[in-house]
Amino acid sequence: MALLDERLITLDADVETAEDCILLAAGLFEKYGYVKEGYGQAVVEREEVYPTGLPGKGINIAIPHTNNKLVNAPAVGVVIPRKPIKFSMMGMKDNVLDCELILPLVVKDSHQQIEMLKRMMKIIQDGEKLMQIKNSKDKAAIIKQLESLEE
């Protein structure tokens, strides 16, 4: 199963809240066998307690995720919302960020996936790349932007 898959990308997503984004992505993860039933709800609950909004350079993003309990295989999803979605900031719950790019992470084993997580960290520090992903109109272009994650 590929970490990146066009079927896990939603462009111009008609979502209103962080919960909508999470459940949308989780629905796709479940449909294509990456996670088990209940994963989405687990991420929603975790997001409330430990939010994942991150202030980026020129663009705020969110990386909703949870532990590996209901995970079959690792994945990285992409949700580009039609309008910015409010996520609380990681580590500072009272700060609410308008996020324009949501990258839900499905993690199976963080130690085995450390190289992927490191590359993800590079991407989330790269405001220019994040803007390019956000402004992409086609899924193949987004996969291309993220393909370093698969090396």
Add this chain to the structure above:
Amino acid sequence: MRPVRILSVCGSGTVSSAMLTSKLTDVLEERGYELEAEEVAPGGVPLAVQNGNYDIIAYTSPVEDGFGLPLLNATGFLVGMDEDEFVEELMKEVSKLKL
């Protein structure tokens, strides 16, 4: 010289803390230090501190009680904002250690 021991804390005890550990490793190695780290969720902090002999706690999810250890908020560091400030604070704490 012994390694710097950092407890790396995030909400799930896996994802952000693993990213944080790898970034801390790079920063400390560049400055000639070795890092020994463990990743936990906030609920795992008391036990880890009791058993682990840590010098510093770095977190992306607030830690209620640091048991007297220096607590560093690493969220900005993780995303590359306020990186210099974090590193300065980190190195200030490291310089106080007897390694």
